[in-house]
Amino acid sequence: MKKVLVLLLASFVLLTACSSKSDNGTSTSEGTNDTASKGTKALTAWAWDANFNVKALNMAKDAYAAQNPDVKIDVQENAQADIVQKLNTGLNSGTTKGLPNIVLIEDYRAQSFLQAYPDAFYDLSSVINASDFADYKIGPTSLDGKQYGVPFDSGVAGLYVRKDLLEQSGYKVEDLQDVNWDKIIEIGKAVKAKTGKALLTQDPNDLGLIRMMIQSAGSWYTKEDGSTPNLKDNAILKQALETYKKLMEADIVKVTSDWSQFVGAFNSGDVATVPTGNWITASVKAEASQSGQWAVVPFPTLPNTPSSVHASNLGGSSWYVLNIDGKEAAADFLKQTFGSNADLYQNLNKEIGAIGTLKAAASGEAYSAADEFFGGQKITADFAKWTEQIPRVNYGMHTYEIEDLLAVEVQNYLNGKALDKVLSDAQSQAETQIH
């Protein structure tokens, strides 16, 4: 009888063991999800421009991975418009699902995100030291004294010029050093006449040139408060638009429709100059056959505008951490890379020509090195010098909204509408749309 009991007990133990095993199965499957979010951290980062921002992010990722092998960073390239749209959609709906941990935002747009979604971004005040970065980057990347962005590249602008084409047209690089746009147009006409090449490209949907022009004179689409439209009776803007029209009428502009045509135009040698931010360096250098034929000259001033200087800005962006799971890991990544790593900035400058805004990086040797592609010109040092001269403006929240309105009116202006009417119409539209 004893034996029978023992056997029965044994079989019960066996049965319960079986059932408990299936319980274990479900609990471990739940457990793995937990460890996925806690143990090996997987971060997502979004950026645009494969040659520049995405490459920079990948270099930072490699530098970070050397010390933190358990953090996995998935770098995803998206078009900037796409990132903006996805961020807006995600943050508006309140679901953070599908949003990245780290995102690159252009400085022009930064305030519109920070102010529209106050809790969506992670406060990095305690992670990075704002005073380590160029002063002009702090305005767009902070809100109410809290630092939200890790400033990345400088958008300092210059005029990239083809020395060979200029020389064929009877000009030297020295002739372009301290000139205004009227002189540039004049040179453009000569280039067109001599070589048949256009002076520069313009995308009618992108008024970047106008933005650079007005910032060089210390003005913006909005007033100092960042929200009042500043179009009507804005003498600087008026002067910029007049110059723009002059440029167009001179028939020295190659019209492009998108980024690839813009890059394609100077890579294929269709234009003699490229007025834009320093971040284009990598794309310019992508066409190795043009090595030695390029130079960078200071940005031209606006004619008849005393406040205009030979320095301006276009674009430039900063890294932001979304306030979702993994924010601490993401913040640590930024802190150890773009937030403090001067060596990384040296490499970034060497590899892709990126000019960071971390002050500590400027003293590095890469920043004073001569670039053979630009005929031995120390372009980084030049850009750094111009950076100091960039007039500070408040980009506010509505740069692109106003620009969309303005682009329509600019078309009307080009086709004959009176400039004052153009600006007052744009002003009234902006006032209705922006509150």
Next chain:
Amino acid sequence: MRAIVERLKYNGLFVKMFVIMVVSIITVTILTSWVTIRMSERLFMNTFSITNSKVITQIKTNFESFNYAVITAANNVLQSGSIKGFLTQGDSGTIATNKTYYTAIQLMKQYQANLDAYDVGMTITGTNGRSYTSDNTVWPIPKNQLRAHPITINTNAEPKRVMYQFSGGTPGSLNPVIVATKALYDRTTGTLYGDLYIAIRETAFKRFYTNFTSDGNDVVIIDRSGVIVSSNRDDLIGKLNVGLLSYAKEIDEGGLQYKNASVMGGEYVLLAEYLPTYDFFLINLVDKKTALKQLVNTRAVALICAAIVLVALLIVFVISKRLTRSLSLLVRQMSNVTKKNFHNYINVKGSFEVKELGHAYNYMLDELNDYVKRLVETQREQHNAELAALQMQINPHFLYNTLASIKILVQQGSKEKASETINSLISLLQNTIGNVSETVTVSDEIENLKHYVFINHMRYGERIKVSYFVAPDCMDVRVPKLILQPFMENAFFHAFNDKPDGYIYVLVSAEAGALLCEIVDNGSGIEGLSDNGKLPNPKGGRQLFSGIGIRNVHDRIVLLYGQAYGVEIDSKPGEGTKVRIRMPLL
């Protein structure tokens, strides 16, 4: 070893029963589980294919709505004069060109709004070399390569259709894309002026169905050439799989609900649907192994079955052991029946049947013993009757000779002796004629002997002397009547045929709890008596007093008192004979 064999002999029934039970339980369990699993598998597959065909319908709807958005965008682009202008005009002054560009791009942005939900990149190219791309990252193909690209060539071959084509290995980017294309042509003249490309990343394309997929439940989109354009299994994308295509065609053309097929090194249930607008086949692959693994946990089933079998066997073991134990006990007891003179009654216990069997067996033993008892009784009675009959036959010669002797005594005038003899005869007859089974005391028996001896002395003279030695404590012991007389007679008439005189001693004593009577003479002894004390059978010899012979005496004693008692004769020729009669002390 022997003990085991012995045990097995008695447990043979149990062993057989148990083995049969074990085999049947295991067989039944295995068969039942197998049939159940098979049935549930079939049921599962049927329901699975029904749900999955609904899922496919849902996926198809997703594809249709994307297609609708694409068609809408394509029609918008095709109908737009500004875009046509942008793609056909030559350069005519910066300002005019600028305006054309501006309008066209604004329109494109507007049209793309229809497709905003789908994460696509729209590209238009014109015969004049102009182009526009909304998002170059989706399909980063250089514009100069686009004109000669097979996708463009295919599109231009069928300008009226929106085509969906797959582009896998784009240089500079490994992202596979699905490109919806439409040739842009003038509807009045029919001349082509450009192409519209709407590229969607495969990762975005698969969102139409990834909600419905799971491990072992895969979706594959395959084009008409057999290239897998999209799948939730990334390793399959871009691969050529003609086998899969032919199954899909078979299902679509045959109107099959589903099909079992072995593809890509596994057993799958295939469901397929043709997407006519895409000219793709939507295939749902259900991995049988994975699906069934989710359905049936073979290990758990096996363990539970094993446990059930184990428990059942335990119960069967205990019960059959119990059932057969009483039976084998019965058998063991029965086999011992001969050993105790049929008095081996069975200990009745166990189940009802076994009890009944025991009762019947015991009843049979009772009957048997009863019968034997009665038989013995009958035999004894018959024997007694025989003895009585013999007893009654007092030899007429004895009476005649005795009476003749008395007559001579009377004639001689020995009145005293004559009356004494008559008295002895009377006493002798008185004690002899009566129930033979009656017992008398030793003293009475000795008295009888004395009377008999006295009569014989009267008749034949006193040349043989008789002496009696009786232990006083044996005087009252009871013995069967006429138990000693036959030996005395024997001694008188056979022991002294050759001798002129002699003596006979009668000794009665108690020895080892038994009564020992000895009749010893010093006559001539008995010739040819075997040493083992076996009694002679004087068949021919006529008894002189009664019909009771010495052989009868032994039989009587054995019959009355058992084998332990009886008569022994010890005789040496020329020296004498010694008869020992052993009887219980009663």
